[in-house]
Amino acid sequence: MSNFETIIYEKSDEIGYVTLNRPQALNAYNIRMRDELYQVLAAFRDDPEVKVAIFRGAGERAFCAGADLSEFLTAPSPIIARQVRWERDVWGLFLSITKPIIAALHGYVLGDGIEIALCCDIRVASEDAQFGVPEMGLGIIPAAGGSQTLPRVIARAHALEVLLTGRWIKADEACRLKLVNQVVSRHDLLPTAERLASRIKTYSPMAVSNAKQAINRGLDLSLEQGLELEANLAACLLTLPLGQSLKGS
Numbered sequence: 001m002s003n004f005e006t007i008i009y010e011k012s013d014e015i016g017y018v019t020l021n022r023p024q025a026l027n028a029y030n031i032r033m034r035d036e037l038y039q040v041l042a043a044f045r046d047d048p049e050v051k052v053a054i055f056r057g058a059g060e061r062a063f064c065a066g067a068d069l070s071e072f073l074t075a076p077s078p079i080i081a082r083q084v085r086w087e088r089d090v091w092g093l094f095l096s097i098t099k100p101i102i103a104a105l106h107g108y109v110l111g112d113g114i115e116i117a118l119c120c121d122i123r124v125a126s127e128d129a130q131f132g133v134p135e136m137g138l139g140i141i142p143a144a145g146g147s148q149t150l151p152r153v154i155a156r157a158h159a160l161e162v163l164l165t166g167r168w169i170k171a172d173e174a175c176r177l178k179l180v181n182q183v184v185s186r187h188d189l190l191p192t193a194e195r196l197a198s199r200i201k202t203y204s205p206m207a208v209s210n211a212k213q214a215i216n217r218g219l220d221l222s223l224e225q226g227l228e229l230e231a232n233l234a235a236c237l238l239t240l241p242l243g244q245s246l247k248g249s
């Protein structure tokens with residue numbers, strides 16, 4: 001699979017591995033990474049050989065230390081930024097993907113790093129992981145969906161505290177707040193994510209996709225609308241020939 005400058009995308013045994021790869025800058029998210037992430041997400045979405053993805057960070061120290069601060073002063077004008085966003089809505093694409101995505105988080109998980117993790121479905125952290133939303137200290141607010149995704153994952157009051165105080169939290173607290181599903185040793189981080197991925201990929205891709213959509217899309221609906229969504233997604237699976245439903249399309 002093609003390698004980019006800031007991201008490594010590999011496929012193995014129906015799992016896609018997306019590695020943020022700027023370890024010298026703690027995998028800070030820069031414009032190049034945004035463009036490459038957009039391409040990688042589309043490739044993962046469209047590749048029938050890949051059933052589940054694992055996101056991780058290169059190097060020993062960070063999953064991602066947030067937006068690249070050295071690019072802050074070189075940001076495009078608001079008009080160009082809006083145009084780029086319209087053309088490349090990375091976060092919209094990320095959240096629209098119906099295949100499951102697992103985040104394997106270690107070291108610093110800050111700003112855009114935590115927002116990338118929040119676009120994933122299951123988060124596994126190693127004991128050394130530290131989470132933070134430092135935007136307040138920079139006089140800005142999250143712009144990669146974090147103000148919306150964080151309170152959809154952890155309780156609203158905790159989301160407000162983490163955002164408004166800028167307080168960093170360690171892996172065990174992140175687990176208590178349900179920001180991450182589980183905490184494991186650094187050594188076990190990737191194997192744990194791979195075990196989850198290996199189990200999920202044995203199921204019908206369409207059933208997995210519909211289950212993900214039922215929960216993620218349903219959460220933004222009323223109960224009545226959510227039940228209708230579930231009924232429609234369930235009915236889609238029943239109309240498939242049995243073999244296709246089991247193996248996926």
Ligand code: COA
Nearest residue numbers: 024025026028065066067068069070108110111112134135
């Ligand atoms: N953007 C660009 N470069 C970054 C970066 C970022 N967000 N975070 C770290 N780096 C770079 C540092 O400039 C440094 O590069 P250098 O070796 O060329 O000087 C390298 O990564 C290592 O970081 P360093 O600060 O030396 O490590 P540390 O252990 O002392 O501190 C952090 C680690 C994460 C506490 C610190 O780097 C930090 O606060 N980063 C910014 C976090 C942030 O505010 N992100 C933006 C959110 S919107």
